[in-house]
Amino acid sequence: MDYFLTEDQQMIQDLARRVTQEKIVPFRAEFDEREEFAWDIMNNLAEMDLFGVYLPEEYGGVGGGCFELCLVVEELSRACGGIAISFAASALGAYPIFLYGNDQQKKKYLPQIAAGKKLGAFALTEADAGSDAGRIKTTARLDGDQYVLNGTKQWITNGGEAEIYTVIAMTDKSRGSRGASAFIVEKGTPGFEFGKKEKKMGIRSSCTRELIFTDCRVLKENLLSRAGMGFIIAMRTLDTSRPGIGAQAVGIAQGALDEAVTYARERVQFGKPISSFQAIQHMMADMATQVEAARALVYMAAKNIDSGAKDISKISAMSKVFASDVAMKVTTDAVQILGGYGYMRDYPVEKMMRDAKITQIYEGTNQIQRNVIALQLIKEKAKGK
Amino acid sequence: MKIIICIKQVPETGNIKIDPETHTLIRSGVPSIVNPLDLYAVEEALRWKEKLSVTTTVITMGPPQAKEALKEALSMGIDEGILLSDPQFAGADTFATSYTLSLAIKKLMPYNLILCGKQAIDGDTAQVGPGIAEHLDIPHLAYIRKIEEIDQKKGTLRAQRLMDDGYEIIEVKLPALLTVVKEINEPRLPSLKGKMRARKADLPVWKAEDLCHEDEGFFGLSASPTQVKTIFAPPSKVNVEIITGEAEEISQLLIERLKTQKIL
Numbered sequence: 001m002d003y004f005l006t007e008d009q010q011m012i013q014d015l016a017r018r019v020t021q022e023k024i025v026p027f028r029a030e031f032d033e034r035e036e037f038a039w040d041i042m043n044n045l046a047e048m049d050l051f052g053v054y055l056p057e058e059y060g061g062v063g064g065g066c067f068e069l070c071l072v073v074e075e076l077s078r079a080c081g082g083i084a085i086s087f088a089a090s091a092l093g094a095y096p097i098f099l100y101g102n103d104q105q106k107k108k109y110l111p112q113i114a115a116g117k118k119l120g121a122f123a124l125t126e127a128d129a130g131s132d133a134g135r136i137k138t139t140a141r142l143d144g145d146q147y148v149l150n151g152t153k154q155w156i157t158n159g160g161e162a163e164i165y166t167v168i169a170m171t172d173k174s175r176g177s178r179g180a181s182a183f184i185v186e187k188g189t190p191g192f193e194f195g196k197k198e199k200k201m202g203i204r205s206s207c208t209r210e211l212i213f214t215d216c217r218v219l220k221e222n223l224l225s226r227a228g229m230g231f232i233i234a235m236r237t238l239d240t241s242r243p244g245i246g247a248q249a250v251g252i253a254q255g256a257l258d259e260a261v262t263y264a265r266e267r268v269q270f271g272k273p274i275s276s277f278q279a280i281q282h283m284m285a286d287m288a289t290q291v292e293a294a295r296a297l298v299y300m301a302a303k304n305i306d307s308g309a310k311d312i313s314k315i316s317a318m319s320k321v322f323a324s325d326v327a328m329k330v331t332t333d334a335v336q337i338l339g340g341y342g343y344m345r346d347y348p349v350e351k352m353m354r355d356a357k358i359t360q361i362y363e364g365t366n367q368i369q370r371n372v373i374a375l376q377l378i379k380e381k382a383k384g385k
Numbered sequence: 386m387k388i389i390i391c392i393k394q395v396p397e398t399g400n401i402k403i404d405p406e407t408h409t410l411i412r413s414g415v416p417s418i419v420n421p422l423d424l425y426a427v428e429e430a431l432r433w434k435e436k437l438s439v440t441t442t443v444i445t446m447g448p449p450q451a452k453e454a455l456k457e458a459l460s461m462g463i464d465e466g467i468l469l470s471d472p473q474f475a476g477a478d479t480f481a482t483s484y485t486l487s488l489a490i491k492k493l494m495p496y497n498l499i500l501c502g503k504q505a506i507d508g509d510t511a512q513v514g515p516g517i518a519e520h521l522d523i524p525h526l527a528y529i530r531k532i533e534e535i536d537q538k539k540g541t542l543r544a545q546r547l548m549d550d551g552y553e554i555i556e557v558k559l560p561a562l563l564t565v566v567k568e569i570n571e572p573r574l575p576s577l578k579g580k581m582r583a584r585k586a587d588l589p590v591w592k593a594e595d596l597c598h599e600d601e602g603f604f605g606l607s608a609s610p611t612q613v614k615t616i617f618a619p620p621s622k623v624n625v626e627i628i629t630g631e632a633e634e635i636s637q638l639l640i641e642r643l644k645t646q647k648i649l
């Protein structure tokens with residue numbers, strides 16, 4: 001379907017498609033098998049200026065927004081959801097700085113992230129605080145002109161590989177969720193270390209680690225916005241980045257659909273290509289329809305955000321819930337169409353099925369997203385909208 | 386220091402079709418790309434640009450749509466591009482092609498280094514590079530797999546030339562022309578900012594009258610001593626038998642056949 005991309009957007013999509021075909025497709029199975037972080041590909045993406053597609057020119061970007069970011073994430077995900085999330089998580093780390101940083105902070109950090117010279121990461125989750133993020137225990141105590149961080153963040157994408165981290169920590173426990181603050185912490189800061197690298201079901205070329213803070217001192221100027229703004233910053237960041245996960249899901253689903261259709265035309269059983277069986281045809285028709293619907297919703301959510309709309313939580317949640325459920329269903333069906341071959345690692349669809357699962361879990365589980373959507377519906381009704 | 390890179394726009398070979406009657410390439414409708422080896426020449430120029438103070442210019446001779454090839458080079462980071470395009474240039478063989486390119490290069494004097502691909506995937510002769518060097522009366526090294534050093538003070542370059550059984554290390558005086566093989570580097574992909582710049586770039590087009598040559602008839606077909614008599618697919622000299630059937634039958638048949646031939 002034609003989404004009437006501008007010339008620039010078309011160019012971004014073409015470049016992302018090219019790097020995906022030339023540099024990712026041939027190596028994705030190896031990266032997955034070896035659970036290896038794809039630094040070479042990150043460097044390719046950096047050289048191609050793709051890390052800056054959503055940032056303005058004054059910060060080293062090319063002046064796009066959330067929509068352009070989604071275009072790139074979708075293309076990368078068609079081949080590898082793991083490489084795509086390593087790319088996207090850098091934006092997740094940069095968004096708090098972009099949305100809430102002062103000019104000095106933006107000038108210091110964003111150009112490095114836009115150039116892909118340094119990766120970003122975002123750290124909210126802890127062992128006992130997942131969906132219930134308000135229960136985080138990591139603290140930041142003000143001591144003169146420094147904050148002292150203590151605590152452990154869990155499952156942080158790009159942990160250990162990234163240089164620039166946005167970390168949410170409690171500055172005032174007594175104030176509950178209003179007592180959290182957001183800090184920029186650079187890799188190498190004394191007292192900031194990394195835990196073990198997690199072994200995962202999917203997105204295995206991405207890297208997920210613990211961040212361990214032990215009396216880690218950061219300058220007061222690394223505080224984003226004001227003390228107490230931590231959760232607002234985190235929520236707004238996730239609302240802005242969530243369509244990116246939707247785009248990851250759309251890309252994975254599209255990749256699986258492409259494989260399934262190609263295979264169905266070639267595989268012969270009962271003397272005919274399996275694509276001639278109506279049961280397979282209907283499955284493919286549903287898959288294609290769902291992918292297109294998910295893409296349309298993700299694109300509209302991203303455009304909505306880029307338009308400067310204020311209430312983005314609902315549409316952002318919808319785009320991620322719908323696209324991730326589609327990705328799970330479509331990749332499962334793709335494995336079904338490939339039959340036993342689909343279950344083997346010789347074909348890419350089993351990896352796509354493993355990669356799809358995470359999109360229903362991170363950046364807020366789909367249950368939590370449905371809570372958000374429903375709450376918004378009820379609020380809107382109450383306001384008489 | 387100035388590096389000139391000669392690139393050629395060629396049909397994408399994955400899609401190449403041969404006209405069954407004339408046995409020539411069907412060019413219409415086939416997407417065009419930059420000759421893959423020329424991208425290695427472009428990349429090499431860019432790597433030296435990162436090391437030394439170098440300006441880089443790409444030139445191509447071809448129809449107006451060959452501008453796309455120049456833009457691809459610019460989007461990788463090359464500074465400027467020039468298209469040589471004139472109906473008079475059409476039908477050029479390697480002699481006329483290299484002569485035309487050499488006239489354009491003379492206009493770009495002073496230059497220090499000219500880089501070409503080893504050969505084009507369509508014409509495939511590997512003659513244009515050396516041809517340019519002869520017309521310019523400068524030294525050339527073909528099949529270069531590494532440029533070891535460029536000494537700007539001495540005005541020399543040391544490179545490794547790929548041979549069948551190893552490589553030679555050769556030093557030349559600049560200006561010189563090199564043709565490169567794919568062992569030399571790994572070309573980068575274009576960048577977004579490069580593409581944006583290339584889109585806006587002003588690409589001059591030089592016609593026959595812009596190149597100073599002494600006489601008429603120095604370009605294109607009329608200046609091409611090569612004449613194509615016939616083009617044909619060479620007849621196969623061996624008899625090939627293709628055995629079809631189920632895997633087991635085929636293997637049985639094959640074993641029997643090999644036994645009767647006393648190979649097994």
Ligand SMILES: Cc1cc2nc3c(=O)[nH]c(=O)nc-3n(C[C@H](O)[C@H](O)[C@H](O)COP(=O)(O)OP(=O)(O)OC[C@H]3O[C@@H](n4cnc5c(N)ncnc54)[C@H](O)[C@@H]3O)c2cc1C
Binds near residue numbers: 158
């Ligand atoms: C690979 C990976 C990468 C990650 N990357 C990052 C990162 O970069 N940065 C970061 O901060 N975090 C990251 N996370 C954490 C991720 O965001 C959390 O896993 C997610 O928010 C869910 O938290 P949890 O796993 O603790 O699940 P829990 O909150 O324990 O949820 C368990 C189950 O209960 C359900 N549930 C919980 N509460 C409710 C409720 N109120 N109503 C209905 N159902 C509910 C959930 O939907 C889920 O099904 C990552 C996680 C993974 C696995």
Ligand SMILES: Cc1cc2nc3c(=O)[nH]c(=O)nc-3n(C[C@H](O)[C@H](O)[C@H](O)COP(=O)(O)OP(=O)(O)OC[C@H]3O[C@@H](n4cnc5c(N)ncnc54)[C@H](O)[C@@H]3O)c2cc1C
Binds near residue numbers: 478
């Ligand atoms: C008899 C004959 C008739 C031909 N007729 C036609 C015809 O009618 N139409 C047609 O399209 N082709 C025709 N060709 C092909 C055309 O002449 C050659 O493609 C051209 O001269 C380049 O030679 P090549 O492709 O073998 O390049 P090679 O010598 O293999 O190329 C080596 C390198 O030289 C440089 N180079 C080559 N060509 C160019 C160029 N045009 N601009 C800049 N740099 C370049 C590149 O760096 C390239 O990597 C004909 C060839 C012959 C021999």
